[in-house]
Amino acid sequence: xxxxxxxxxxxxxxxxxxxAMTLAARADGVIxxxxxxxxxxxxxxxxxxxxxxxxxxxxxxxxxxxEILQVEEVKDKKPEEKKKPEEPKxxxxxxxxxxxxxxxxxxxxxxxxxxxxxxxEPSGCPIM
Numbered sequence: 774x775x776x777x778x779x780x781x782x783x784x785x786x787x788x789x790x791x792x793a794m795t796l797a798a799r800a801d802g803v804i805x806x807x808x809x810x811x812x813x814x815x816x817x818x819x820x821x822x823x824x825x826x827x828x829x830x831x832x833x834x835x836x837x838x839x840e841i842l843q844v845e846e847v848k849d850k851k852p853e854e855k856k857k858p859e860e861p862k863x864x865x866x867x868x869x870x871x872x873x874x875x876x877x878x879x880x881x882x883x884x885x886x887x888x889x890x891x892x893x894e895p896s897g898c899p900i901m
Contacts, residue, residue: 778825779843780816782832793836800828819847
């Protein structure tokens with residue numbers, strides 16, 4: 774579930790704002806974040822599965838006073854569209870090459886296929 778959190782953090786200088794942004798970015802599930810408000814004291818975090826209580830307690834330990842102002846669920850802006858079923862395309866041929874042989878020590882040896890000669894005209898060539 775995607776959720777948007779607004780956290781009020783005491784950030785008197787640019788260094789503390791940077792530290793708060795770094796801590797929020799390291800939290801698991803954070804998608805985006807921004808500093809908002811007139812005095813730039815609010816941290817807005819959008820994420821999937823982010824625990825706001827753990828994030829606030831981390832901000833309190835590392836930055837200073839922090840409190841949760843708002844937590845709300847974010848709905849996707851994309852409306853459900855009915856798509857026309859596309860016709861399946863025939864699969865494209867793909868060239869498959871054998872994997873290279875690996876030898877201990879990091880040396881790679883690639884065995885090339887033997888060259889093939891194709892002659893359309895009959896000739897007296899004894900090799901063919």
